[in-house]
Amino acid sequence: MKLQVALDTLSLEAALQLLEKIEPFVDIVEVGTPFIIEEGLKPVREIKKRYPNMTVLADVKIIDGASIEAKSAFEAGADIVTVVGLANEQTIKDTIDCARMYQKEVLVDFIAANVSSLAKRLEPLGADYFCVHTAVDVQGQEAGPLAELITLKKSVSIKTAVAGGVRLDSIEEIAKQHPDILIVGSAITNADDPQMVASRMKDIISGCSS
Amino acid sequence: MKLQVALDTLSLEAALQLLEKIEPFVDIVEVGTPFIIEEGLKPVREIKKRYPNMTVLADVKIIDGASIEAKSAFEAGADIVTVVGLANEQTIKDTIDCARMYQKEVLVDFIAANVSSLAKRLEPLGADYFCVHTAVDVQGQEAGPLAELITLKKSVSIKTAVAGGVRLDSIEEIAKQHPDILIVGSAITNADDPQMVASRMKDIISGCSS
Numbered sequence: 001m002k003l004q005v006a007l008d009t010l011s012l013e014a015a016l017q018l019l020e021k022i023e024p025f026v027d028i029v030e031v032g033t034p035f036i037i038e039e040g041l042k043p044v045r046e047i048k049k050r051y052p053n054m055t056v057l058a059d060v061k062i063i064d065g066a067s068i069e070a071k072s073a074f075e076a077g078a079d080i081v082t083v084v085g086l087a088n089e090q091t092i093k094d095t096i097d098c099a100r101m102y103q104k105e106v107l108v109d110f111i112a113a114n115v116s117s118l119a120k121r122l123e124p125l126g127a128d129y130f131c132v133h134t135a136v137d138v139q140g141q142e143a144g145p146l147a148e149l150i151t152l153k154k155s156v157s158i159k160t161a162v163a164g165g166v167r168l169d170s171i172e173e174i175a176k177q178h179p180d181i182l183i184v185g186s187a188i189t190n191a192d193d194p195q196m197v198a199s200r201m202k203d204i205i206s207g208c209s210s
Numbered sequence: 211m212k213l214q215v216a217l218d219t220l221s222l223e224a225a226l227q228l229l230e231k232i233e234p235f236v237d238i239v240e241v242g243t244p245f246i247i248e249e250g251l252k253p254v255r256e257i258k259k260r261y262p263n264m265t266v267l268a269d270v271k272i273i274d275g276a277s278i279e280a281k282s283a284f285e286a287g288a289d290i291v292t293v294v295g296l297a298n299e300q301t302i303k304d305t306i307d308c309a310r311m312y313q314k315e316v317l318v319d320f321i322a323a324n325v326s327s328l329a330k331r332l333e334p335l336g337a338d339y340f341c342v343h344t345a346v347d348v349q350g351q352e353a354g355p356l357a358e359l360i361t362l363k364k365s366v367s368i369k370t371a372v373a374g375g376v377r378l379d380s381i382e383e384i385a386k387q388h389p390d391i392l393i394v395g396s397a398i399t400n401a402d403d404p405q406m407v408a409s410r411m412k413d414i415i416s417g418c419s420s
Contacts, residue, residue, distance in 0.1 A: 009278060034278045037270050040250035060247050063271055063294060064321055064345040068219060068244045084273060086296045088322045091347040111274055112298045135274040137301040 001175060001205045004057065005198065006163070006185035008032035012043050016050065018194055023051065025198040028080070028181065030057040041076035048077030055079045061109060063087045066094035074102040080128070085110045085118050092125055099128075107131050107161060107181075115148045119155045129181065130156060134164030144170060149177050171201050175208035211385060211415045214267065215408065216373070216395035218242035222253050226260065228404055233261065235408040238290070238391065240267040251286035258287030265289045271319060273297045276304035284312040290338070295320045295328050302335055309338075317341050317371060317391075325358045329365045339391065340366060344374030354380060359387050381411055385418035 005026045007015045019029065029051070031043045036058065044058050058078035062069045066083065073081045083095040085108045092108060099106045105128040110118060112135060119130055132148035144165035152160055162174055163183035174182060184201060191197040215236045217225045229239065239261070241253045246268065254268050268288035272279045276293065283291045293305040295318045302318060309316045315338040320328060322345060329340055342358035354375035362370055372384055373393035384392060394411060401407040 008275070034275050034282065036247060036250070037279055038250050038282050040246070040248050040252070042250070061271075061273055063273070064343075064347055065218070065244050066347055069247055072244065072248050084294075084296075086294075086322060088345050088348050090351065091322075091345060094347055112296060112301075133274075135298050135301060137274055137276055137304055138298050141300065 001178060001209050002027035002181045003198070003202055003205055004028035004030050004161070004181050004183040005188050006030040006032045006059070006183055007043070007189060008034050008185055010035065010189065012039060012046060015043060016046065018189060019047065019051070021195040022188065022198040023054070025195075025202040026054075028055045028057055030059050030183065031078075032185065033059045033061055036060060041072060041078075044073065044076040044078050057082065057107065062091060062095055064091055066091045067098050070095045070098035070106075074098065074104050078104065080105040080107055082107045082109050082131075083127075084108075085113045085122060085130075089122070089125065092122060092127065096126055105129070109133050110148070110152070111135050116151050116155050119152055119158075123156045123158055127158065129159045129161045131161035131163055131181075131183070133162075136164065139165055146170070146174055146177070149174065149179055153177060153179075168197055168200060172204050172208065175205050178208070211388060211419050212237035212391045213408070213412055213415055214238035214240050214371070214391050214393040215398050216240040216242045216269070216393055217253070217399060218244050218395055220245065220399065222249060222256060225253060226256065228399060229257065229261070231405040232398065232408040233264070235405075235412040236264075238265045238267055240269050240393065241288075242395065243269045243271055246270060251282060251288075254283065254286040254288050267292070267317065271321075272301060272305055274301055276301045277308050280305045280308035280316075284308065284314050288314065290315040290317055292317045292319050292341075293337075294318075295323045295332060295340075299332070299335065302332060302337065306336055315339070319343050320358070320362070321345050326361050326365050329362055333366045333368055337368065339369045339371045341371035341373055341391075341393070343372075346374065349375055356380070356384055356387070359384065359389055363387060363389075378407055378410060382414050382418065385415050388418070
């Protein structure tokens, strides 16, 4: 199980300062969608330059123009790009084809989707990860991603990721389901002591792995 | 009827050079999704600075984090932002709420969606435009957006936009359906003579308006 930190609303400078503190506890650094909208792929380039061995995910949430957008992200140094599960199948296929050319990976984001039926339909396309994702905009209205993760793992045998509401008080229960990636955003980035939170989360994940 | 040009895969410099030629014939300038992924919102800021009276659409295709992402785009100078029709309803509501605060507009993009049922469901939310959109990734496999535009106009009474496969040889037939916005990308931006194509398209639209 890997810990992914999502950098969303930070400036590049603040993101790099935060990474210096939490980098030892993090397996994957995500440059989040709002960050990409604000800054483009520059944060991907800068983070990859400073941490060449770190896995960097560009949360571009491709929904069309897959070959152009995936190429941009991989050329900038991304190791994983995201594509929206609700996109046309051709878009998901094109994203995967592009990733294969660069020997990189694709995470399909199931945001706003019916996980079970869509996961079964998309499994044959050959993506690397399926990610259940409780949207920020509906957190509080809907249950967290745990039930969807359980459904996903029953539906397909592909590697899984989980995002949306993974916090210090919920991560152990989620980690017990053994997703391949646990994605944490504000619970780390907005914490008073991000290093302590990242370190404790890493410990909890390690405890559940054994 | 308005003519919107979508700037997708250009550098900022090339985009500004193109705009100098076609600006008299264009009502709305779109900073396209691949352009935003590459450059962030800088092209929105630069185009708005150079053409303060031009309507600028930021094709951010919001699917979560609506209040943050819409705010970023409006603060950068966008007059219209896009949200994905397949997003959670709360995301569409939050995008519209943010637009109201800035006295700006929202275009809901029906990419990859079943237009008729979704349009009826989303109409009460109060968005400014609904856009039928044949994805680049499925052009050639699927019919263009004309049939979907006709369906959309029968389904709801909201203002409409149409994108995906609007070319010099198809624009008249589409304009006869009187969408409020016709969105043209590569048919202008990749043309040998973009000024001539934009000018002829503007003439055809004007002819259909009378």
